[in-house]
Each structure stands twice: as structure tokens, then as C-alpha cells.
Amino acid sequence: MPTFPLVSELPTVLEASGWSWQRFDLYNHDGFWIGTDLEGNRWLTKLRRVEYAYREIVFDRLAQRMGWSCQSTTFLQLSSADADYLGVTERVHGAHWFLDEHSRDRACSSGCPFEFCLDRPFTSIDDFDGCGIKNLLDWPKADFAACLFGANEPSDRLITVDHELVIIDSEQMFASSPCALSGCAWWSTSDGESSPSGRALALEVCRDIHGLTADDLEQALSVPRGIKVPTRRLKDTRSRLKASYEFASERAAL
Incomplete structure (x- = not known):
């Protein structure tokens, strides 16, 4: 939790x-x-x-x-x-x-799991093995979601003082149509070879999206009384979410 x-x-x-x-x-x-x-x-x-x-x-x-x-x-x-x-x-x-962010350049104590991340390149899913930061795989999940949800740019992330990764800054989602998952860096290894773990995670993301119900989608799109969102933004977001759901669902069935 x-x-x-x-x-x-x-x-x-x-x-x-x-x-x-x-x-x-x-x-x-x-x-x-x-x-x-x-x-x-x-x-x-x-x-x-x-x-x-x-x-x-x-x-x-x-x-x-x-x-x-x-x-x-x-x-x-x-x-x-x-x-x-x-x-x-x-x-x-x-x-x-507001989330209190962990220092970006040093461990906070002896045994701090963030020490694992210091000066370590993360270029494939396998590089996350052994890290004690909670929810670390939600970082590449969000990057795959950027492809599926037609983002102009991927979300950002931060690590809290409680050593959990949190996805942030997702306002560019639903800016366009979904695009191929192969465009995500995690799809392949740093040398361009196929990444089985990356492609397995991409499939997991597609299945997560496919698992959303119609009520989940409607609740996500809902606007509270008194808040006025421009009609064009409402229509675009709804149609792009529908396209994203269908795109992910097709791949979840593969």
C-alpha cells in the first residue's frame, strides 16, 4: 500500500x-x-x-x-x-x-536501498534485479503506458523518503493516438537486442489496461460538478482513451 x-x-x-x-x-x-x-x-x-x-x-x-x-x-x-x-x-x-522526495545523489542511512541506484545505468528491465526500492518496475510500466496512451512525453518519477518509486507528471498522456511499444527503450537491450523481460513487462501493462472495466474508464473520465473542462479536451481524451484501451487489449490477447 x-x-x-x-x-x-x-x-x-x-x-x-x-x-x-x-x-x-x-x-x-x-x-x-x-x-x-x-x-x-x-x-x-x-x-x-x-x-x-x-x-x-x-x-x-x-x-x-x-x-x-x-x-x-x-x-x-x-x-x-x-x-x-x-x-x-x-x-x-x-x-x-505533496511527496517528500529522497535525496537524488546520496543514501540517507546505512543500508539505504537508494544506494543501489547511485551511478547505476538502468538500460534494461533486468538491471532492476536486486534493488530494494518499492514499486521500481512502475517506472518502465509508465514508459510503456506513454506509448499506449499517446503521450507527447513519458511521465517522470521520484523516489520518496520512504523508498518507494512514484509516477509523477503525466499531463502529456492522451495527447495523440497510441503508438508501437517497440518505440519504448525497455523493449530492447541497450545494444538493440530483443529483451524478453522488457517485452514480458509490456505484455503485463497491456493486460493491466485490458483488465480495466467500463466503469473504471468512466470514473477516470468523470469531471466533478462545478469544474469546466473545454469540450474539445473532454472529447479528445475520451476518444483517445478508447483507442488506447482497444490497442492494449489487442496486444494483451497475443
Whole structure:
């Protein structure tokens, strides 16, 4: 189980009024903010408008439904005062449950499983063998999902202080039609040879997607009352998810 609440456990819309705000400058994330709500919970927002928030929320819901370790995102409705403070005119964005990230360049203690990752190239699925980071294979799963869900670019990931990998930054999913899984780096080894473990994982991802029910897809696409997503974005995301599901299902049957 993840150490943070799932999307299904979050409010469908966060009403941000009177929150405390601070810039999130770590790793040069320009324009990112951390908001602390009135209950003391911290939320990260990238202030990229409702269109991108919607695509990311759809993917996060699906990924968590498939049992993948993925961040939890919900809609953020800013008060006019909070929007003014943040310097934005659009008042609806995405908000991510804030995750404390592990150091990227050193172990945190003796026996820290992150030490396994330091200065180690990950070029094939087999390179993950022996690593104690939880959910590490969800990294290549998300990369295969980028092909299946027509992403402009793959999701990112982080490792938390609890030593679990979490998929993040998936707002580019559903930007186009699905494409061949062979375009994913994990499909082959670094020398271009066939990777049985990579192709087995790609099949597993297809089967995960095929295992989603019609209700799962509808729930992922749902928009809470009061949130207005542009009609074109709603239609495009729905049609592309349908195409992605069919594409994955065909390959799951092979």
C-alpha cells in the first residue's frame, strides 16, 4: 500500500481560500508552488490550467486502479485572492498530494536501498534485479503506458523518503493516438537486442489496461460538478482513451 492517500480518498475539488503559499524551487521547478491548506496538508501545483490537470487526473486514476504507484492529483479551485497572490488569471488547476522526495545523489542511512541506484545505468528491465526500492518496475510500466496512451512525453518519477518509486507528471498522456511499444527503450537491450523481460513487462501493462472495466474508464473520465473542462479536451481524451484501451487489449490477447 502507498504511504499517501489515493485519488479516490481525496476531495474531488480542493477549494483553496486563505492557504499559505511558498514557491517550490527545488530542482529548478520554475512556477511550481506548495500550498498548505487549513488542515495543514501540503499540495503541489504546477499552475498549468484545467486542460492539463484533467489529463493528469485521468491517468492517475487509471494507474492507481491498475495497482501502480502513482501520485494522487485532484482539481484545485483557487479563490480570487489566492489566484491574485499566485499571479494567475485561471482559477482551476491540478493539485498533487505533496511527496517528500529522497535525496537524488546520496543514501540517507546505512543500508539505504537508494544506494543501489547511485551511478547505476538502468538500460534494461533486468538491471532492476536486486534493488530494494518499492514499486521500481512502475517506472518502465509508465514508459510503456506513454506509448499506449499517446503521450507527447513519458511521465517522470521520484523516489520518496520512504523508498518507494512514484509516477509523477503525466499531463502529456492522451495527447495523440497510441503508438508501437517497440518505440519504448525497455523493449530492447541497450545494444538493440530483443529483451524478453522488457517485452514480458509490456505484455503485463497491456493486460493491466485490458483488465480495466467500463466503469473504471468512466470514473477516470468523470469531471466533478462545478469544474469546466473545454469540450474539445473532454472529447479528445475520451476518444483517445478508447483507442488506447482497444490497442492494449489487442496486444494483451497475443
